[in-house]
Amino acid sequence: MLMPPFILHHPSTVEEACKISAELIKKGEDFDWVSGGTDLLANYKWRINTKPHVISLSNIPGIDSVSNLEIGCMARLSSLEGSNVHPMIAEAAGKVASSLIRKSATLGGNLCLDTRCFWYNQSEDWRRSIDWCHKADCGTGSDCRVIPNQNTLCVATYQGDIAPVLMVLGASVHLIGPNGERVMPLSEFYQLDGMKKNVLEKGEFLLKVTLPKDSMKRIGSYQKLRVRDSWDFPEAGVAVSWLEGDKGSIKVATTALESIPREHKEEVSQIIAEGWDDKSVKALAGAIRKSVKPVNNTALPPNYRRSVVQVLVKRAFSQIK
Amino acid sequence: MSAGYRQQPNSARKDGKRVAGKQVFPPPGSGGSDPVMKERDLNFIPESVGGKEPQPAGSHIHDRIRTGTVIGKPLPLVDSNAKVTGQAWYGDDVRLANESIGKILRSPHHYAKIISIDTSKVEALPGVIAVATGADSPHSFGVLPVTKDEHAMAVEKVRHMGDLVACVSAVDEATAIEALGLFEIEWELLEPVFDPKKGLEDHDDPIHWRGKYHLAKTNVQKRVFQEFGDRSLVENPFSSSHGKWTMAGVHHGFTEPHAVVAHWDPNGRLQLYTPQQVPHYTHRALSTVLDVPMHQINVIRTFVGGGFGGKSDPFPHEMCAAILARKSGRPVRITFDREEVYWINRGRHPSNIEVKMTADDEGRISGFDIDALIDGGGFASFGHVTSYYNGVLATAPYELGSFHYTGARVWTNKPASGAMRGHGAVNTRCAVEVGLDEMAEEMNVDPIDLRLANLLPPHSRTITGFRITSNGMREALERVREGSNWDEKFRKLPLGKGIGIGCGFFISGSGLPIHWDPNRFPHATVHIQVDMDGGVTVHTGAADIGQGSTTAVAQVVSEVLALPIEMIHVRSHESDTSPVDLGSYSSRVTFMNANAAIRAALDIREKLLDAAWDILGYHPNTLIINDRRIYYKHDPAIGVSYLQALHKAQEDKGALISSGSYRSPPMGGVHKGAAAGLAPAYSFSAYVAEVDVDIELGLIKCTNVWAAHDCGKALNPLAVKGQIIGSCHMGLGQVLSEKMVYGRTGHLQNANLLEYKIPSIHEMPHVEPIIVESSDPEGPFGAKEAGEGPLLPILPAVVNAVYDAIGIRYNDLPLTPDIIFKGVEKKRKKLKLEEATELPSPRFTHGPKSIELQKSLMKRSQEHKKRDLARQKTEDTSPYVNGVLFGFDPNIPLEDQVEGWRMATEPDPEQLAELGLAGRAWLKKEQRQMESEK
Numbered sequence A: 001m002l003m004p005p006f007i008l009h010h011p012s013t014v015e016e017a018c019k020i021s022a023e024l025i026k027k028g029e030d031f032d033w034v035s036g037g038t039d040l041l042a043n044y045k046w047r048i049n050t051k052p053h054v055i056s057l058s059n060i061p062g063i064d065s066v067s068n069l070e071i072g073c074m075a076r077l078s079s080l081e082g083s084n085v086h087p088m089i090a091e092a093a094g095k096v097a098s099s100l101i102r103k104s105a106t107l108g109g110n111l112c113l114d115t116r117c118f119w120y121n122q123s124e125d126w127r128r129s130i131d132w133c134h135k136a137d138c139g140t141g142s143d144c145r146v147i148p149n150q151n152t153l154c155v156a157t158y159q160g161d162i163a164p165v166l167m168v169l170g171a172s173v174h175l176i177g178p179n180g181e182r183v184m185p186l187s188e189f190y191q192l193d194g195m196k197k198n199v200l201e202k203g204e205f206l207l208k209v210t211l212p213k214d215s216m217k218r219i220g221s222y223q224k225l226r227v228r229d230s231w232d233f234p235e236a237g238v239a240v241s242w243l244e245g246d247k248g249s250i251k252v253a254t255t256a257l258e259s260i261p262r263e264h265k266e267e268v269s270q271i272i273a274e275g276w277d278d279k280s281v282k283a284l285a286g287a288i289r290k291s292v293k294p295v296n297n298t299a300l301p302p303n304y305r306r307s308v309v310q311v312l313v314k315r316a317f318s319q320i321k
Numbered sequence B: 001m002s003a004g005y006r007q008q009p010n011s012a013r014k015d016g017k018r019v020a021g022k023q024v025f026p027p028p029g030s031g032g033s034d035p036v037m038k039e040r041d042l043n044f045i046p047e048s049v050g051g052k053e054p055q056p057a058g059s060h061i062h063d064r065i066r067t068g069t070v071i072g073k074p075l076p077l078v079d080s081n082a083k084v085t086g087q088a089w090y091g092d093d094v095r096l097a098n099e100s101i102g103k104i105l106r107s108p109h110h111y112a113k114i115i116s117i118d119t120s121k122v123e124a125l126p127g128v129i130a131v132a133t134g135a136d137s138p139h140s141f142g143v144l145p146v147t148k149d150e151h152a153m154a155v156e157k158v159r160h161m162g163d164l165v166a167c168v169s170a171v172d173e174a175t176a177i178e179a180l181g182l183f184e185i186e187w188e189l190l191e192p193v194f195d196p197k198k199g200l201e202d203h204d205d206p207i208h209w210r211g212k213y214h215l216a217k218t219n220v221q222k223r224v225f226q227e228f229g230d231r232s233l234v235e236n237p238f239s240s241s242h243g244k245w246t247m248a249g250v251h252h253g254f255t256e257p258h259a260v261v262a263h264w265d266p267n268g269r270l271q272l273y274t275p276q277q278v279p280h281y282t283h284r285a286l287s288t289v290l291d292v293p294m295h296q297i298n299v300i301r302t303f304v305g306g307g308f309g310g311k312s313d314p315f316p317h318e319m320c321a322a323i324l325a326r327k328s329g330r331p332v333r334i335t336f337d338r339e340e341v342y343w344i345n346r347g348r349h350p351s352n353i354e355v356k357m358t359a360d361d362e363g364r365i366s367g368f369d370i371d372a373l374i375d376g377g378g379f380a381s382f383g384h385v386t387s388y389y390n391g392v393l394a395t396a397p398y399e400l401g402s403f404h405y406t407g408a409r410v411w412t413n414k415p416a417s418g419a420m421r422g423h424g425a426v427n428t429r430c431a432v433e434v435g436l437d438e439m440a441e442e443m444n445v446d447p448i449d450l451r452l453a454n455l456l457p458p459h460s461r462t463i464t465g466f467r468i469t470s471n472g473m474r475e476a477l478e479r480v481r482e483g484s485n486w487d488e489k490f491r492k493l494p495l496g497k498g499i500g501i502g503c504g505f506f507i508s509g510s511g512l513p514i515h516w517d518p519n520r521f522p523h524a525t526v527h528i529q530v531d532m533d534g535g536v537t538v539h540t541g542a543a544d545i546g547q548g549s550t551t552a553v554a555q556v557v558s559e560v561l562a563l564p565i566e567m568i569h570v571r572s573h574e575s576d577t578s579p580v581d582l583g584s585y586s587s588r589v590t591f592m593n594a595n596a597a598i599r600a601a602l603d604i605r606e607k608l609l610d611a612a613w614d615i616l617g618y619h620p621n622t623l624i625i626n627d628r629r630i631y632y633k634h635d636p637a638i639g640v641s642y643l644q645a646l647h648k649a650q651e652d653k654g655a656l657i658s659s660g661s662y663r664s665p666p667m668g669g670v671h672k673g674a675a676a677g678l679a680p681a682y683s684f685s686a687y688v689a690e691v692d693v694d695i696e697l698g699l700i701k702c703t704n705v706w707a708a709h710d711c712g713k714a715l716n717p718l719a720v721k722g723q724i725i726g727s728c729h730m731g732l733g734q735v736l737s738e739k740m741v742y743g744r745t746g747h748l749q750n751a752n753l754l755e756y757k758i759p760s761i762h763e764m765p766h767v768e769p770i771i772v773e774s775s776d777p778e779g780p781f782g783a784k785e786a787g788e789g790p791l792l793p794i795l796p797a798v799v800n801a802v803y804d805a806i807g808i809r810y811n812d813l814p815l816t817p818d819i820i821f822k823g824v825e826k827k828r829k830k831l832k833l834e835e836a837t838e839l840p841s842p843r844f845t846h847g848p849k850s851i852e853l854q855k856s857l858m859k860r861s862q863e864h865k866k867r868d869l870a871r872q873k874t875e876d877t878s879p880y881v882n883g884v885l886f887g888f889d890p891n892i893p894l895e896d897q898v899e900g901w902r903m904a905t906e907p908d909p910e911q912l913a914e915l916g917l918a919g920r921a922w923l924k925k926e927q928r929q930m931e932s933e934k
């Protein structure tokens, strides 16, 4: 498969990266960020939303740091496995794709992963034959193939593994761009729909992830559902953590079930309010099942994915008791 | 220093100058790289001829030509160095000077008429070299002479999304891709058919039109009816089972995508490089499509990066490359993207299969009814044969009271199905083996004992008349039972853990060469040439597709001539230099080519022995041929080196040349379709699989497989084990995760290797390969196939193991987690259980009757074991036909013994109403019949 042509920019500092993006915006030229490229380049080869410019972050020194309180966006997933980061992060990173892909894949790319859909992750010829999809081929005026007869929303699925884990550890993300830096909890970073994906403004990129001091005290579990134990994206994922013995600290997040990964604060606080007992995990599992709304655009059917969320929640909790 | 070709010391004149023509011919060396002859390896010389190799299955006609050199020894494949060092040249590795890049324009529609194609803009694009459309290729072709329904590019209409419409060659790939966007095509959309059931109905525009042979206005490509045996046995069964299966289509998933390079050489001959399993059919098809005699085409088979049946049709893109190259006078290279590999497909047919079985109170299988509706996609491919195989290959290894089969293959607007490892036999085999398990459960007997008490013996005939020679089925079952510790586990494991059995039966070479009369031409021919250097060049058309056919041919020649394998050079790539071979399908290559190679090698061996006789004065009967030396049996000091004997044999004639061929013996019945499934030998296999089922999530993990396969004789145990393990992997894919998903709109949703889920190394169980050697009387050194048969049993073994684990029968393949989950939920709700983990595990529930039956089955299988051994060793040579178990006399035609013994290939009118889904094709009439009735 042939890579479509684009101009590659290789800034060597964060400032230069911001400058290039600002200039391109000024000239009205569109661009993408690229880190490991394991997601972006595959989509480019399929000619999905290609841009004339690509800015690579891989030449910027110092943004690949790995420690238990801070992880740079260019940290390779392979360097998270077996490092001193929280064991849940190491575990989730180790479950992403395959060992070969994890050598290139980065944390920044994982968090900013494009949403997926089997009407969308297809070659140009293929998409032409369905008369295009709304997300891949904006401007054709075409419909969404998953939920037809509406063409303003995309329900493509976010299938990253690490976001839910970082959410239950209370992580924050640092975004930087021509207008400066901003920080926010990761659980506020994602934004509907499947096309918008997150709050990044044009020209902004995710610089690093920071974790609260008490995060290392949290114990938790990440449950990933997939067909094959290597390569496969999650079909559903549940992360759970708490400060041992402190039910008020329970956090639960899900991934691969909707267009964004999501922390389930409401469901958790409601169950806790009812008084935490033996049956609470089951009740919480049921509440989360009710709240998630998967659609038919991944390998396994949505009814199934939704049902087994309960099992994943239950199993995650059984690991932390 | 060993003797070699040195200038003789006395051959110079006193003045130091050499005497012309007076050199003494130097003594030849030994040939080979080791100067010392190796000892005869008696461990690999059969007992029957004085060696130490045990022969539990008796002696073999080839024993006397065994030399202990390589047969039976684990040997890395001779081309493995080229592969592991990256030097093997696959299709896309061929780079010719001045090449151009070809790309194919594919249909964006499922089914449409082409009203017009305007290529003017394409031609005007700078960098475009040649453009071609269906108008450049009016002649049709197809792998089977009876169903030539393909064109290089669509003529008149496209039949599936991805069907070839036009092609273009350009200076580079980017230009070629750009050019594809410039074709202007006017379409008229037609109503597509996706559901094979709809294919049975009349349609305004059938996908193909077969004139007077067309079945009404349906999309039925082929229908089959077969009924054999005593149908009265089916009434009032003691036990029965009924399975209605839906099996998704699967693809071969070979590593190398298709690629082709075409070049018309300066003399105007076509040189076509392609990774083909069956280069000869491509050769024929090219000749037809291009209107060029075959001798003006040289088909060069590159290394083949896996085929499994998916590279055995002549392909339209091969024609496209040749057409573009002819138009432009420049070499053209076309390499597929993975997606295009799925468009051309030829994978296993999506199937709707219904199997009904009955047994009588003695646990004999009285009825065996199969109905198979298979989805052929847009073209016929091998489908004619598949339609038969789905029924006839399911009958053995069992003795049946009756057999009833209705099959239909329909065209739909999807990529064409075709032949895939285990061609036509895999899906019904799964359904049948699961049906047997179900009956065993109903009768409360052990499913292995049920099988052991119903096996056909060696040297017998199946219910449809196949001639069975060697048969290692019983041993295979016994060995997996023992190896897996079956008796301690079956129906005894805790919930979520299970163990299951499955058997297999497969042809070892199709008995009918598709393109000619087997009575006139041999199936396979091999040429051998030995020149003065002593190296042996073997010319064969056998296509090595990774299965190791080159190694097998080299091995048998090495064995017969007692030469180290590195002295055997197999040349098999070019049609210019290799004798015609039918190719690598139907597991025919080792059986047929190795047999031909043995014959050719025997001819050379005879010449060498005669020469040694000349030199030594001892008759060949008293000579031993061992590692590069021929010597007197009673005094090894008296002997000649191989090269001495060779050069003696070459006196007056130069290089030694020989030719050997293989012909199949006459076999099988005369009824319509009798040839389908006929083979000179059959392989047998039995697997036990163990699984863990995550009952809450529906995930299945296959943990262990004991895999016994009867390959007659393992010429190369390493290769046989590799085939067994590889087959397990491939079959596991089909049973657990692989499927071609056609979505709501009929599009193939997963034409890539991320979403088409081939198991990874993580999903592989521990496989214990168990080689069973039944020594086939006609196989080369006793060998039969080991390439396809080993795939069959893994599917039912897993499905049966899942039942043992959670007590639920599944009839949908693959067993993806959602399917398992659905079944579990259904049962949980039915039993009103809170949690899935409370489901009951299946257990034996013996009563006095079943204990009685179990005992009688075990007794019968003990008796049959003795019977089989006597027949295997040809101590008992009486005829045996299917039916003896039911008390019939094998010496009298069955139809004379039983009133109503059926041997029908068309239904009786009164049967029509009761036929199954595929059988409904018999409700329709052919056009010629409709005409004549008008």
Ligand SMILES: Cc1cc2nc3c(=O)[nH]c(=O)nc-3n(C[C@H](O)[C@H](O)[C@H](O)COP(=O)(O)OP(=O)(O)OC[C@H]3O[C@@H](n4cnc5c(N)ncnc54)[C@H](O)[C@@H]3O)c2cc1C
Pocket: A032, A033, A034, A035, A036, A037, A038, A039, A040, A041, A042, A057, A073, A077, A095, A096, A097, A098, A101, A104, A105, A106, A107, A108, A109, A110, A111, A112, A113, A114, A159, A160, A161, A162, A200, A204, A205, A206, A207, A231, A232, A233, A234, B754
């Ligand atoms: C076969 C296969 C299997 C996979 N399986 C999994 C899996 O199981 N789980 C999983 O989570 N992922 C999986 N992936 C996806 C991907 O490999 C990983 O998510 C990876 O971490 C992405 O990182 P990257 O650096 O390669 O991203 P890139 O491809 O470089 O970028 C991904 C996206 O993020 C944007 N981006 C990258 N860096 C930044 C940044 N710093 N700031 C803002 N935007 C940025 C890019 O513009 C692009 O849109 C799989 C991919 C493949 C090809």
Ligand code: SF4
Pocket: A116, A117, A118, A119, A120, A133, A134, A135, A136, A143, A144, A145, A146, A147, A153, A154, A155, A156, A194, A297
């Ligand atoms: S969800 Fe709809 S719009 Fe989004 S990628 Fe899929 S088909 Fe396109």
